[in-house]
Amino acid sequence: MSEENTEPKAGPDSGQTEQETEDETVPAPLLTLRDGLPPVTDTDDGLAKAAEAIAAGTGPVGIDAERASGYRYSNRAYLIQLRREGSGIWLIDPIGLTTMQPLVDALDGTEWILHAATQDLPCLSDLGLHPSALFDTELAGRLLGYPRVGLGTLVETVLGFTMLKEHSAADWSTRPLPDAWLEYAALDVEVLVELRDALATELVEQGKDEWARQEFNWLRGFEAPVRVDAWRRTSGMHRVRGRRGLAAVRGLWTERDRIAQQRDVTPSRIIPDAAIVAASQDLPQDKASLLGLKGFHGRGAERYVSSWVKVLNHAVTMDEDELPVRSPRADGPPPPRAWADKDPVAARRLTLARESVNGLAEERNIPAENLLTPDFLRRAMWTPPKTRDPGALLDGIIELLTGFGARGWQIALTAPLLTDAVLHAETDDDS
Incomplete structure (x- = not known):
């Protein structure tokens, strides 16, 4: 897991986040490994045994990967951590292995639990590992409206354990990896199953489980964007x-x-x-x-x-x-600050749409950017469908958002808001 999303963690049997006494507030207990630190699996024979144990386990699999961001050019995984009920924790060093096929086979058909899945999916995909289903605890936290969704914060808030904040920026290409680093890495998956179950329950209670299902299904096909220039x-x-x-x-x-x-x-x-x-x-x-x-x-x-x-x-x-130009021609709308000069009506559309989406986001207790990707909103408001028949306009905006990649639940909630923004912006202009 990358340093920007890794936070310390605590063990599943340690108690509550805070315990009130007559004199003081007791800090949350520190997460520890319930089964101790496992050895690193770094041979093909060892991987076959690990895969057999993981396949014999039950339920979803907590997965994390450590890269060497800040040290290496590549985005490759230098350590993979897995935990499943009935099989315990496994630490896989993929660098010297000739094949990952046993692990690919063992994980086939399982649900992966990841935290900040978009960070780890590309390097796992490079190893031939692709989820059949997944649950992203960070994204679940966002959908539930948690103000901070780092792994350590969620583990402490939801499960009541604190996690160490060391070694998050370590050079994971180092060999051999120190035991302290390995323990830190293993703790990343120690309570992922418990965290997933708790968040899944909350998603059902808030009526957001279908939102999450669509988001997690979309993540399965995630690929890191290729940056132009x-x-x-x-x-x-x-x-x-x-x-x-x-x-x-x-x-x-x-x-x-x-x-x-x-x-x-x-x-x-x-x-x-x-x-x-x-x-x-x-x-x-x-x-x-x-x-x-x-x-x-x-x-x-x-x-x-x-x-x-x-x-x-x-x-x-x-x-x-x-010679390169200072500002290359973009394939999308101009920066929002330029809209008022270039197209005042579009600027009003954008303002109205943002206000409506932000209001709904606050009402549903979800970040506005998760309710609808800001770039999708800007594109739809810069060049909306030409029709102004309300029904046809709504259909056109639904088609636009679908083409951009918005999920069904996002479209159902926001397409009517964008339709109203288009119609009211032009009504205000006429008046």
Whole structure:
């Protein structure tokens, strides 16, 4: 599980979140492993035994994966943790294995329990692991209106145990993995089954179980989005002036990415974004000038200086029509701040739609972005169906939202609101 969603956890038999006494509030007990720390499975024979045990278990399977974000270029899983009733916890090191097929077979037809599924599904998919069904405890927490949905917070709030906050940003590509790290990783799945059951009960009580079913089914096909022109996300790039400067950013970012991929190191460990920006502002043409720049630093600054200079020379000499533009043409609507100037009626549509969706979200105790993806709302309000017949307009908006990827429960709740926003925005304009 990535560092931004990993929080400490506590054991299932430890007690309540807080116990009131006459003198003090007793903090929630610390989660511990009920069966102790299992050994790491890192051989094909060991995986076959693990798969046999997991297949013999009952009920859903709690699953988590540890990557080396911040250290490695790849998004691969360096450790997989699993827990199922009747089989206990298993820690799988996939790096030296020749096949994952026994685990694929063992998990076939089971429900996976994941926390923040979109973080782990891509690396598990790379290993050939695909869920037949899943339950995302983070997403369930959002649908239920919990203000904080990190794993540690949910475990403490719902089950009454605290979890350690150590090792979340560890380099999981390290071998051998220290026992303290392995215990931390194992705790990530220790009470996932109990958490899932408690949240599932709440979803039924709030009448949101069908919402969750549709969301979880949609997650099964999740794929990490491919970023177009990812170099444009370089931090501080707004300080670079001129298209040649942009060409330098693009070239340095691309070269850094190539080196990082080759070495399987996170790009910022080669040179940071700040170094790319500094070089792109000054456009030095020789090694001494580049290395003398304040701000051009990093482990790979001097090591790959010839490559950086070559990129900068090319940026200075390339033809005008090869230079990148400052703002590429987007395939979606413009930024909302520009709507009032470009299309005042569309701006009113957007305002009315947002107000209605936010109001319904508050009423249903759910984040507005989970009620309807903000990009879907913007796209529908920028170019709604042309008809203004209420029934036909509603059908058209339903078709739009379906095409964007909204789920049925989202469409049923929000399509009427968007229809009203379109009609009222134009009525206000006429008046």
